[in-house]
Amino acid sequence: MSDKVRGNVMLLLTAMIWGGGFVAQSAGMDYIGPFTFCAARYVLAMLALIPVIFFFSVQARKNPQASLGEKFAPDRVTLWGGLYCGLTLGVADALQQVGICYTTAGKAGFITALYIIMVPLMGRVVGQRIPKVLAFCVLLAIVGFYFLCVNEELSVGYGDFLTLCCAVFFSLHIWVIDFFMKRKADGIKLSWVQFAVAFVFASGLVGGFEAPSLESLWAARYPLLFAGVISSGIAYTLQILGQKYTDPTIATLLMSLESVFAVIAGWAVLGEVMNGREIFGCVLVFIAVLLAQLPLPVLKR
Numbered sequence: 001m002s003d004k005v006r007g008n009v010m011l012l013l014t015a016m017i018w019g020g021g022f023v024a025q026s027a028g029m030d031y032i033g034p035f036t037f038c039a040a041r042y043v044l045a046m047l048a049l050i051p052v053i054f055f056f057s058v059q060a061r062k063n064p065q066a067s068l069g070e071k072f073a074p075d076r077v078t079l080w081g082g083l084y085c086g087l088t089l090g091v092a093d094a095l096q097q098v099g100i101c102y103t104t105a106g107k108a109g110f111i112t113a114l115y116i117i118m119v120p121l122m123g124r125v126v127g128q129r130i131p132k133v134l135a136f137c138v139l140l141a142i143v144g145f146y147f148l149c150v151n152e153e154l155s156v157g158y159g160d161f162l163t164l165c166c167a168v169f170f171s172l173h174i175w176v177i178d179f180f181m182k183r184k185a186d187g188i189k190l191s192w193v194q195f196a197v198a199f200v201f202a203s204g205l206v207g208g209f210e211a212p213s214l215e216s217l218w219a220a221r222y223p224l225l226f227a228g229v230i231s232s233g234i235a236y237t238l239q240i241l242g243q244k245y246t247d248p249t250i251a252t253l254l255m256s257l258e259s260v261f262a263v264i265a266g267w268a269v270l271g272e273v274m275n276g277r278e279i280f281g282c283v284l285v286f287i288a289v290l291l292a293q294l295p296l297p298v299l300k301r
Contacts, residue, residue: 007245010238011254017238019261021231022109023269026100028223034097035205036212037224038090042199044228049192049237074189081180082193088176089194089236090201092169095162102159104272109262110282111163116256117141117288118171119248137288144284147277174255177240178248187240195232259286 028037053072074082100108117137145164181187206212217224243251263282266272274282 003245007242007251008254010242011246011251012257014235014238014242015255015257016261017231017235018255018258019109019263020265021227021235022100022258022262023265024223024226024231025097026104026108026266026270028220028227029097029101031220031223032212032216033206033210034101035094035202036210036217037220037227038093038097039199039202039206040217040220040224041228041232042195042202044224045195045232045236046192046199048229048233049188049195052233052237053188053192072189074186074193077180077183078185078190079193081176081183081185081190083197084176085173085180085190085194086197087201088169088173090198092166092173093198094202094205095166095169099159099162099166103157103163104266104270104274107160107274107278108163109259109266110285111145111160112167112170113256113259113285114141114145114164114167115171115174116252118168119174119252122171122175123248133291137291140291141285141288144281144286144288147281147284174243174248174252177243178251181240181244187244188237191233191237191240194236 025037032040054068096108096112103111177190180190239251239255242254246254259282263272263274
């Protein structure tokens with residue numbers, strides 16, 4: 001299997017896990033606050049990654065006889081990458097988790113997937129040209145977002161707005177990962193450092209706004225285990241490793257499929273149903289997502 005195919009498979013698995021993660025995040029809100037949920041999932045993700053670092057980090061693979069300190073200590077690039085990734089991830093997850101309290105898992109998945117449009121637009125800021133087809137996709141995505149999120153009173157729901165803001169930070173997260181992975185950061189250690197930084201950020205929010213109890217945390221154990229170990233520890237690490245072999249634009253296409261899996265999971269597990277207007281909005285957003293990545297030479301100039 002080539003590196004490119006391996007990277008694409010990792011990112012597709014990431015999208016599948018994240019799609020189901022919206023259900024776990026929504027279910028967890030029945031027991032604990034959004035910031036507590038984020039902080040707890042980061043702790044579980046950090047614990048889940050410790051054996052992975054021990055056996056599969058770059059240092060562990062190059063020198064199996066290295067000491068524990070050598071195997072776990074991140075180099076300078078990895079440390080800085082984890083810091084920036086952790087900050088963008090912490091903000092994105094906090095916005096998303098609060099947003100899910102006020103919208104459905106399916107809608108949250110589709111709105112979050114707007115990073116597929118935002119990532120190329122951010123590339124324009126650093127000097128990349130915006131193809132004609134992408135400009136059209138931006139307009140189409142905006143129309144789709146209108147039908148998906150704007151109610152009859154012509155106002156965007158609070159949860160929808162927060163989820164849209166989270167998509168901006170997830171876009172930044174993708175670019176930060178691409179930047180540091182191109183500079184040979186250790187992907188597994190970077191993932192651990194980002195969870196540590198995100199935990200510190202989320203813990204500050206917990207201290208300021210919430211008062212969790214051990215009983216409430218135990219009641220939310222199943223959503224937390226999925227979100228912490230699988231959706232965070234496994235999926236975010238797969239994202240970092242997969243992006244190492246894949247262009248950021250292609251990576252966003254594959255990961256945006258989480259929106260489809262989120263709707264399916266929301267329907268199958270939570271019984272969420274969208275009305276015709278919302279389904280039409282989802283279709284427009286998904287078409288925009290696909291068109292933004294299709295190889296159309298005439299339009300991509």
